[in-house]
Amino acid sequence: MSSQKPADLYAEVRKSGFPVVAVAPMMDWTDRHCRFFHRQLTRRTLLYTEMVVADAVIHGARERLLGFDGAEHPVALQLGGSDPRKLAEAAVIGEAFGYDEINLNVGCPSDRVQSGTFGACLMKTPVLVAECIAAMKAAVTIPVTVKCRIGVDDQNPEPALDTLADGVLTAGTDALWVHARKAWLEGFSPKENREIPPLDYPRVYRLKARMANQFIGINGGIQSLDQAEAHLAYVDGAMLGRSAYHTPGILTGIDATFYGEAPVAFDYAALMDAMAAYAARHIEKGGRLGHVTRHMVGLFHGLPGARRYRQTLSTDANRPGAGPEVLKTAFAAIDFVAAETEAA
Structure with a gap:
């Protein structure tokens, strides 16, 4: 791996005043080849792996699951799981591989994730999520973050998101990325869960207003850099998903738009x-x-x-x-x- 790693990304953000713009973790899409390609389009955007289950990290073929090109920095490893001990062990392995951040998935609604009692269903067990974050924070020196939904099923997004946020931030998470829509654990496919539940951006804005000194990033349905910029009037980070994958040319404008670099014709x-x-x-x-x-x-x-x-x-x-x-x-x-x- 490259030795040219950034310092604590979120500490840098606090000092610089720049936002964090990221490409979301997307199953079957944001593999190492995708991330290397995206890195050629933008130097500054934070890239995420696909979700990797903690058990697979501990017991599986680590180079195949975790290996990446040093050019990908800054790059975050997203883990799936609900056992604090296993997540801490997997986080240590991820840090040793050279990742710049460990992120816990509290947002994926797929059947496979539900059967493992992690992903979006963890919105129902915020105390357990906080225990997972505390265990990972105690085990590694790089940032540990969370990506969640505003709620699941019949949860009221006001108390559900506040409860989760309060717990993980007290446990020491360095950032909370919020996909601004509910997940329905029954009745909707993962694809439908990305499209049908309505987006509620103001709910994420209210969370940030309540937690002015904490890093809150937003995800979900962001189609353009103009839309990302509009969100950044209210929150600290904007995460692009399908728009970045299907129209990756959008990434070529990020460094100039958000990080103060001089606009130049892309090579x-x-x-x-x-x-x-x-x-x-x-x-x-x-x-x-x-x-x-x-x-x-x-x-x-x-x-x-x-x-x-x-x-x-x-x-x-x-x-x-x-x-x-x-x-x-x-x-x-x-x-x-x-x-x-x-x-x-």
Whole structure:
């Protein structure tokens, strides 16, 4: 892993006054290849792993589950679980791997997560969540954070979110990221839980107003940098999810918009070279080009040549023996003058 790690991210934020802009942890999407790609688009955005279950970290193939490229920093490991001892052990392992933050999942509503008694169902046991945070904080020196919902099922989001927030912040959590909608543990699929329960951003704003000295970040339905900026008038961080994955070009504007960096035309030639070299390394280790390129399909959404680019990555990149030259063919389809104008 790279030794060029940031100091405590949230301490830096408190000193600098800059917000934290993040890409949300997303199952089956934010794997190491996705994160490496996203890092080429933005230097400052906080990236999250997919959720990894604590038992898997302790007993599973750690390099496969936790390994990442040093270029990904700052990068946070999201854990799933409800046993304080196991979560603490998994957090120690994650810190040793070089992660900059450990995050506890208190928001995922999938059946698999519910059967393990963690994820969104932990909203019903805030005392246990606080015990988990306290155990992890005692075990590691990097920030420990929580990502939760405003409530589940028939819970009233006012007391439910306050109770959870009070408990984990008292236990020492460094940040609380709130997906601003309820999760319904029965009746809705995980996909429906991302779309059907109504968003309630003001509920998160009220939490921040009550906890003025604590880091509160917001997640859920944020489609643009303008929307993220509007939320940051009320909270400390904004987390992009599907918008960042499906239209990753949005990430190229984050460093200038939120971190005071000078706006410059994005260097797509350098991006192509970086991704081709990364893909070559992955293939040399026995991987396939499609593992990398599947995350890049939406990059040039709406630009001249984007359809041909998508077709190349969706078909040619998944053929047996496909190599980095496929990326170069795909990029050649794009009108880069239009792409650079869009990014600027």
